[in-house]
C-alpha cells in the first residue's frame with residue numbers, strides 16, 4: 001500500500017510504500033476511497049497542542065509514532081475480511097469509525113471506544129485515510145452510508161460526530177431556550193444543522209468574523225453575536241434574553257472559554273470542543289453555588305455515528321459544502337487548510353473512488 005505520510009513534524013508529507021496489512025480475527029481491510037482533511041491533522045502534523053501559558057503538549061510523548069498516514073474521516077470499500085469478521089462483504093462501501101480503543105475494555109465493549117484509556121485512533125496512533133488502505137478492528141466500526149455522497153459522509157466520522165456528541169451533552173435544553181454555539185466555521189455550521197434537525201428554535205452563534213456570522217445566519221442561526229473586543233458576555237446574554245443554560249465552544253481558546261463561561265446561568269453547562277488552546281481560570285465557589293458544569297467533549301462513539309448517519313439519510317441534515325482533491329495531493333490539501341484557504345471541507349479522493 002501507499003501512504004502520504006508525516007515523516008518529520010512540520011515538513012511536507014512524503015509518499016511512502018508500506019506493507020498492506022493482513023486482516024486477522026474480526027479485522028476488516030478497507031481500501032480508502034475518500035478521506036476528509038481535518039484541522040486536527042494540522043496539530044498532528046506539527047506535533048503538539050498548545051495547552052496555555054506557553055506550554056506545549058507533545059504528541060510524540062502521547063504515543064504518536066512517525067511515519068504516520070494521518071486522516072480519520074474515512075470512507076472506503078471492504079477489500080478483505082479476517083476469518084472472524086461477519087456482517088460485511090468485499091466491495092461494501094462504508095464509513096470507518098476511527099476513534100478506536102483497545103477493543104477489550106468495558107468502554108470499548110460498551111461501544112464507547114473513544115473513552116478507552118488506550119486509544120488507537122486511525123490517523124493518529126495507527127495509519128489512517130491518507131493511505132490507500134486501513135484496518136477496521138471489527139465490522140461494528142463500519143457504518144453503511146447508503147445513498148449519501150461519500151465525500152460528505154466521510155466528514156461525519158469526525159466533524160459530524162464531534163458536533164453531534166457535543167450537542168447531545170448540551171441537552172436537555174427546551175426547544176425555545178437559547179443554545180449558544182461559539183465559532184461559525186465548518187463545525188459551527190454543522191452544529192446549526194444538527195440543532196435544526198433536532199427542531200431546536202433558539203440558536204445563538206458567536207464569531208469574530210462578519211462573513212462567518214452571515215454564513216451562520218444563512219445556515220439558520222436565530223441570532224448572531226460579534227465575538228471580538230470587549231463585552232462579548234453581555235452581548236451573548238442580550239441576544240439570548242438572559243444568561244444561558246448551554247454553550248458549545250467549538251473554538252475553546254482562552255478568550256472564548258472566558259466569555260462563554262461568564263454567560264452561563266445557574267445549572268449552566270459549558271461544553272468544550274475546540275482545540276484552539278489556552279487556559280481557563282474558574283471561580284471555584286461559583287462552580288458550586290451556581291451548580292455549573294464545564295465538560296470536555298472529544299469526538300463521539302459508534303452509536304452516535306450511526307444516529308447521525310440516519311439523521312442524514314432521513315434528509316434532515318443539509319450536506320456540508322465539500323471540495324474533493326486527489327489523494328496524491330494530500331500535502332497541498334493540508335497546506336491549503338493551514339493557510340486558511342478552505343471553506344467547507346476538503347476531502348481527498350483516491351484512485352479507488
Ligand SMILES: [Zn+2]
Pocket residue numbers: 038039040041072158159
Ligand atoms: Zn478531525
Ligand SMILES: [Zn+2]
Pocket residue numbers: 101102103104105106107108109116117118
Ligand atoms: Zn478499550
